[in-house]
Amino acid sequence: MSAVPPVGLRPPPRQAAARMNSTADLRRFQRLMTHAVVRPLAAGDRLQARWIDGRPMAQVAAGFIKPNDRLTAFERLEIYNRMYWFRLIGCFHEDNPALRALLGERRFGRLARAYLAKYPSRSFTLRNLCSRLEQFIGEEPRWTAPRTALALAVARFEWAQTVAFDGEARPALTTDDLADTAPARLRVGLQPYLSLLTLEYPVDDYVLAVKKRSALRSEASNAVDPAGPAARRRKAVAPPRRGRTFLAVHRHTNRLYYKRLGRAELLILQALRAGRPVGRAVASGGRRVRPDQVQDWFATWMKLGWLCRRQ
Amino acid sequence: MPANRFNGQTEYGIGLGLRVPHYRHILEKKPVVDWFEIISENFMVDGGRPLEVLDRILEQYQVVQHGVSMYFGSADKPDRAHLRKLKTLVKRTKTPWLSDHLCWGSVDGTYTHDLLPMPYTFAAARRTAEKIRQIRDYLEVPICVENVSSYAEFHVSEMTEWEFLSEVVELADCGILLDVNNIYVSSKNHGFDPYDYVNGVPADRVGQMHVAGHTKFEKYILDTHDHPVLDPVWKLYAHATRRCGVTATLLEWDDRIPSFDEVHDEALKANAFIDGAKGAAKAARRAVRAP
Numbered sequence A: 001m002s003a004v005p006p007v008g009l010r011p012p013p014r015q016a017a018a019r020m021n022s023t024a025d026l027r028r029f030q031r032l033m034t035h036a037v038v039r040p041l042a043a044g045d046r047l048q049a050r051w052i053d054g055r056p057m058a059q060v061a062a063g064f065i066k067p068n069d070r071l072t073a074f075e076r077l078e079i080y081n082r083m084y085w086f087r088l089i090g091c092f093h094e095d096n097p098a099l100r101a102l103l104g105e106r107r108f109g110r111l112a113r114a115y116l117a118k119y120p121s122r123s124f125t126l127r128n129l130c131s132r133l134e135q136f137i138g139e140e141p142r143w144t145a146p147r148t149a150l151a152l153a154v155a156r157f158e159w160a161q162t163v164a165f166d167g168e169a170r171p172a173l174t175t176d177d178l179a180d181t182a183p184a185r186l187r188v189g190l191q192p193y194l195s196l197l198t199l200e201y202p203v204d205d206y207v208l209a210v211k212k213r214s215a216l217r218s219e220a221s222n223a224v225d226p227a228g229p230a231a232r233r234r235k236a237v238a239p240p241r242r243g244r245t246f247l248a249v250h251r252h253t254n255r256l257y258y259k260r261l262g263r264a265e266l267l268i269l270q271a272l273r274a275g276r277p278v279g280r281a282v283a284s285g286g287r288r289v290r291p292d293q294v295q296d297w298f299a300t301w302m303k304l305g306w307l308c309r310r311q
Numbered sequence B: 001m002p003a004n005r006f007n008g009q010t011e012y013g014i015g016l017g018l019r020v021p022h023y024r025h026i027l028e029k030k031p032v033v034d035w036f037e038i039i040s041e042n043f044m045v046d047g048g049r050p051l052e053v054l055d056r057i058l059e060q061y062q063v064v065q066h067g068v069s070m071y072f073g074s075a076d077k078p079d080r081a082h083l084r085k086l087k088t089l090v091k092r093t094k095t096p097w098l099s100d101h102l103c104w105g106s107v108d109g110t111y112t113h114d115l116l117p118m119p120y121t122f123a124a125a126r127r128t129a130e131k132i133r134q135i136r137d138y139l140e141v142p143i144c145v146e147n148v149s150s151y152a153e154f155h156v157s158e159m160t161e162w163e164f165l166s167e168v169v170e171l172a173d174c175g176i177l178l179d180v181n182n183i184y185v186s187s188k189n190h191g192f193d194p195y196d197y198v199n200g201v202p203a204d205r206v207g208q209m210h211v212a213g214h215t216k217f218e219k220y221i222l223d224t225h226d227h228p229v230l231d232p233v234w235k236l237y238a239h240a241t242r243r244c245g246v247t248a249t250l251l252e253w254d255d256r257i258p259s260f261d262e263v264h265d266e267a268l269k270a271n272a273f274i275d276g277a278k279g280a281a282k283a284a285r286r287a288v289r290a291p
Helices: A024-037 A056-065 A071-093 A097-103 A107-116 A134-141 A146-167 A175-179 A203-218 A228-234 A263-273 A276-283 A291-304 B020-029 B049-060 B078-095 B122-139 B160-172 B180-191 B194-199 B231-244 B260-268 B268-289
Strands: A195-199 A245-254 A256-261 B014-017 B035-039 B063-066 B098-101 B104-107 B108-116 B143-146 B175-179 B206-212 B248-252
Touching: A024 A056, A024 A071, A024 B104, A024 B108, A024 B122, A024 B180, A056 A071, A097 A107, A097 A146, A097 A203, A134 A146, A146 A195, A146 A203, A146 A245, A146 A256, A146 B049, A146 B206, A203 A245, A203 B122, A228 B108, A228 B175, A245 A263, A256 B014, A263 A276, A263 A291, A263 B180, B014 B260, B014 B268, B020 B049, B020 B260, B035 B049, B049 B078, B063 B078, B063 B108, B063 B248, B122 B143, B122 B160, B143 B160, B143 B206, B160 B175, B160 B194, B175 B180, B180 B194, B180 B231, B194 B231, B206 B231, B206 B260, B231 B268, B248 B268, B260 B268
Parallel strands: B014 B035, B014 B248, B035 B063, B063 B098, B098 B143, B143 B175, B175 B206, B206 B248
Antiparallel strands: A195 A245, A245 A256, B104 B108
């Protein structure tokens, strides 16, 4: 894992300059320390003993960090290295409870470290920490094998929840907005916080079951489980069976919801999002779609505030 | 300095950090609090519940923004998208001043989400001050920079931390958010006298103070914000208020957060030291007037 260079971070200098005379010197210094801070932890959550080029880490650390009477340069650097990983892994755990339940603690932990080693944060906010998790699972399926397809579905679903939680909302479309333009020319937008997902597993049910299970566990957290660890393992939520599922992940009155969609509904919504006029979008739902169905769907989408003006 | 140009000429009193576990209590009970400090990044979002909560808080309370990721000390240029979002939030909250840390934490667009200590060099001070000026000019709001707690020092440093802080704020012509807990933590980790630090910064630039709890380990102290404020920190705070004047003060409690009332009671302990500082100032004025 340590051999994977973090995506987006330029290579570190061999050593920090003895003097700092310019912003370029400052940047080189910061590049060196960032590589040290984001370097994956070794066994026992320690700073790795070797630097990227094989030199002893203690030597590299001593090259730019002062020791004091209690801590070596290595130990001082290790404080930052550990804080970095504990903070980001904690955030990764919070954002992916269902993926964690699916993979189990150990494999989930390995996935978290591998993902963060390859894709350190590129955003000022930790909210976006898992924005490339789906991509990573696709690129490196070994961390989730043999449940990679399901893990992908769960990761997409959990990221969609992040988007739904605080994604942008535009003024919802009103019936007046619709009345003035013929369907053949009318184009509408979908709320940016709304995600339309085609998944190979019914992960919505699975996530609900995981949440229910953790809520129950949390309520009983002060009680001793007389059945022991083996029984607790048996109670784990069973992974869902494969089955294509169309989902909308959204929010309503600032609460998160997910809604199952039919295939025709999904196709129409996707066509609207792609910018097709309403008439053509409806046609993309297929010939079997009845006008009264379309009317009901649009009424529901309007009620949920999914439709907005295009920008 | 009770009110100055670095805190928007305000006299805000004792504030609390706005934290999720207290949302319900605050919104339902509407406790009397001088002001709330929000973490800017938590509300630099495009919609949803965070902004709904913020708007309800803004209806009732004075709010000041405190950031954790502007990284004034990073060599990278300020991120335009970040600044745009921050300015949108500044307009929403009408924060009279804005604070962030005298630190770095990103390079080449990669973020560590940590408050990493600066190398205390003149080149770094110039670059940092230049960025603070650019950001202040764009945001059009006074800026106070906060000293961070640290666990490492660098060979390349050319001055003490308080000399570096002073150099930066003079060059940038900005204010200081003096975190007395961070001074105490760093003094123990690096072996300096925390009173030298407080005495070494330009008192007239202090626009706000922070107090917080920390955790002692065998070989170092960690700035954990998960405890009540310890006595040595209160004593240092008392000294800082006497030297810099009574200014907006905030208690930080970010982990293992107890009930709202417990946090508020802890913050209000600052009043005793504020009264002491006011009394000392009054006595000093009387002494000057006496023939």
